[in-house]
Amino acid sequence: MSVHPPIQVERVSKRFGKKVVIDDVSLDVRAGEIFGLLGPSGAGKTTLVRMIAGIDQASEGTIRVLGANMPNLGAMKRIGFMAQSDALYGELTALENMQFFASIYGLRGKKQKERIDDMLALVNLTDDRKKPVHQYSGGMKRRLSLAIALLHEPDVLILDEPTVGIDPVLRQSIWAELERIRQRGTTIVVTTHVMDEAEKCGRLGMIREGRLIAVGRPDELKQKAGAETIEQAFLTFGGARR
Amino acid sequence: MRVMAIVVRIIRQFFRDKRTLALMIVAPMFILLLMDLVFNGEQYKPAIAVSEHVPDMVVDKLKEAGAKVKELSEQQAREQLDDQDIDAWLEMNGSAPHVTLEGSDPTANQAVMAAVQQAFQSMAPKPPFQLKTTYWHGSSDMASFDYFGPVLIGFFVFFFVFLIAGVSFLRERTNGTLERLMATPLRRWEMVAGYMIGFGLFTTIQASLISWFAIDGLDMMMEGSFGYVLLITFLLAMTALALGMLLSAFANNELQMMQFIPLVVVPQVFFSGLFNLDTMEEWLRSLSVIMPLTYGADALRDIMVRGKGFSAIAVDVYVLLGFTLLFMVLNVVALKKYRKL
Ligand SMILES: Nc1ncnc2c1ncn2[C@@H]1O[C@H](COP(=O)(O)OP(=O)(O)O)[C@@H](O)[C@H]1O
Numbered sequence: 001m002s003v004h005p006p007i008q009v010e011r012v013s014k015r016f017g018k019k020v021v022i023d024d025v026s027l028d029v030r031a032g033e034i035f036g037l038l039g040p041s042g043a044g045k046t047t048l049v050r051m052i053a054g055i056d057q058a059s060e061g062t063i064r065v066l067g068a069n070m071p072n073l074g075a076m077k078r079i080g081f082m083a084q085s086d087a088l089y090g091e092l093t094a095l096e097n098m099q100f101f102a103s104i105y106g107l108r109g110k111k112q113k114e115r116i117d118d119m120l121a122l123v124n125l126t127d128d129r130k131k132p133v134h135q136y137s138g139g140m141k142r143r144l145s146l147a148i149a150l151l152h153e154p155d156v157l158i159l160d161e162p163t164v165g166i167d168p169v170l171r172q173s174i175w176a177e178l179e180r181i182r183q184r185g186t187t188i189v190v191t192t193h194v195m196d197e198a199e200k201c202g203r204l205g206m207i208r209e210g211r212l213i214a215v216g217r218p219d220e221l222k223q224k225a226g227a228e229t230i231e232q233a234f235l236t237f238g239g240a241r242r
Numbered sequence: 243m244r245v246m247a248i249v250v251r252i253i254r255q256f257f258r259d260k261r262t263l264a265l266m267i268v269a270p271m272f273i274l275l276l277m278d279l280v281f282n283g284e285q286y287k288p289a290i291a292v293s294e295h296v297p298d299m300v301v302d303k304l305k306e307a308g309a310k311v312k313e314l315s316e317q318q319a320r321e322q323l324d325d326q327d328i329d330a331w332l333e334m335n336g337s338a339p340h341v342t343l344e345g346s347d348p349t350a351n352q353a354v355m356a357a358v359q360q361a362f363q364s365m366a367p368k369p370p371f372q373l374k375t376t377y378w379h380g381s382s383d384m385a386s387f388d389y390f391g392p393v394l395i396g397f398f399v400f401f402f403v404f405l406i407a408g409v410s411f412l413r414e415r416t417n418g419t420l421e422r423l424m425a426t427p428l429r430r431w432e433m434v435a436g437y438m439i440g441f442g443l444f445t446t447i448q449a450s451l452i453s454w455f456a457i458d459g460l461d462m463m464m465e466g467s468f469g470y471v472l473l474i475t476f477l478l479a480m481t482a483l484a485l486g487m488l489l490s491a492f493a494n495n496e497l498q499m500m501q502f503i504p505l506v507v508v509p510q511v512f513f514s515g516l517f518n519l520d521t522m523e524e525w526l527r528s529l530s531v532i533m534p535l536t537y538g539a540d541a542l543r544d545i546m547v548r549g550k551g552f553s554a555i556a557v558d559v560y561v562l563l564g565f566t567l568l569f570m571v572l573n574v575v576a577l578k579k580y581r582k583l
Pocket residue numbers: 016019021039040041042043044045046047048
């Protein structure tokens with residue numbers, strides 16, 4: 001693998017019409033870390049990760065993922081993406097949803113079956129795999145979305161608010177799972193607006209009104225701001241820019 | 243292959259959604275059956291009242307011509323015309339017959355006039371020569387349904403495929419799966435191709451069943467080859483499919499998709515030859531050039547009524563193919579809204 005960080009965001013801005021949604025953001029995500037993007041609703045987290053995933057294009061600046069300028073179909077094969085809202089086919093079963101996305105990523109035959117079985121077990125849906133998805137609870141759908149994002153063993157995993165609407169017990173188990181995935185060498189970017197979740201990230205980018213206000217390890221950031229909690233640190237960094 | 247993944251998924255979804263499956267196949271057949279019953283019903287028997295001066299021979303001839311005849315006084319006849327108990331009142335002004343029609347129902351009017359004319363014609367001396375009629379196409383017992391039929395087959399295939407393709411693709415947009423797919427290496431053209439093939443398989447079955455039902459089941463006039471009918475209905479279905487997908491990009495929900503029906507589908511019915519356009523303004527008539535159903539209906543009529551071969555429908559085939567390709571390309575472009583690449 002190259003010495004370059006797997007994700008490089010350089011002076012990226014994004015405008016919708018006249019509205020600036022991402023304003024001159026630069027950051028690197030290092031190989032094998034969980035990088036958290038923390039910010040309130042409307043801060044621009046979704047917009048930023050969509051550009052990293054190659055769905056959207058930056059108005060200015062460059063994004064390189066695994067050495068390729070985004071958007072790039074080759075790099076997209078090695079990215080797993082879990083959208084903020086579940087994008088599943090309700091009339092199909094969980095298994096059929098997974099088979100569909102697996103084939104889209106070119107997984108076939110025995111390999112496909114293995115990966116699907118593994119991922120179903122991972123998110124604890126093996127027993128419900130033959131149920132149509134419209135009968136699933138919100139939490140089950142989120143877990144299925146996560147399993148689908150992991151199907152093709154991506155090198156980079158991008159998760160947009162993966163734990164929204166999930167009960168605390170399940171939330172714990174998903175974070176534990178992310179940690180295990182990270183240990184196998186996957187680079188993970190996860191967005192959240194929940195401050196205490198941010199503590200679980202290796203490094204954190206704080207984002208507010210489209211601007212990156214601070215980057216660093218959670219303890220580092222707290223120390224720098226002289227704050228007890230991430231929430232206080234966020235307020236300090238946010239206020240300092242005003 | 244990624245295209246196949248989409249095809250398989252669409253087929254699975256179809257089998258899960260029995261209602262839509264039934265709508266696509268049973269509904270058109272049901273409506274064709276109704277139209278058949280309406281247009282091919284028994285001939286209308288007019289009720290004609292006659293005055294006492296009408297000769298018995300005329301009364302007999304009227305009965306022979308299929309009319310229900312009764313003798314009434316002028317006063318009674320007026321009342322019964324008013325109550326719509328009779329369709330006409332026939333009296334004699336000297337030697338000249340005079341008919342008063344109830345007049346509000348064109349079907350009844352025509353039936354009365356046909357019966358009366360037939361009755362008096364047979365009384366006149368035989369003309370020195372008799373006009374001999376030969377049918378270049380069609381025949382004397384061709385019903386109006388035989389003439390509408392080909393257009394109706396084309397229309398139903400077009401309408402139902404348009405609607406269902408539009409709604410399915412719209413659902414893919416609104417439930418986020420389209421955007422989700424754009425985060426995979428799936429290419430935009432692969433998406434469009436997958437839909438065309440997946441739906442294409444179903445519409446082939448649908449179009450075949452509808453055509454078979456109309457021709458064999460309802461005994462619609464069929465002079466040409468069934469294979470050509472299938473070719474045209476298939477091409478019409480593919481055009482409707484691509485157009486439905488394309489227009490779903492401009493709708494935010496199912497209701498807005500429905501709103502395209504009066505804009506896109508209904509005008510095609512008027513222009514595709516269900517009604518005679520010869521009396522229409524020239525510039526208005528030329529609008530039919532941009533309507534896919536015009537070509538489909540024209541070709542179907544050439545095959546079914548006139549029994550023509552491929553050379554007669556070749557232009558229609560190419561134009562429909564052209565429409566399909568054009569709409570497919572526009573679909574690939576329209577998907578740029580979701581991913582630039
Ligand atoms: N397609 C779009 N067109 C116009 N504005 C948009 C679009 N997408 C997002 N925005 C705006 O960009 C801002 C950031 O949105 P988003 O990235 O979804 O924030 P977050 O994910 O942090 O909640 C919001 O003000 C939102 O209204």
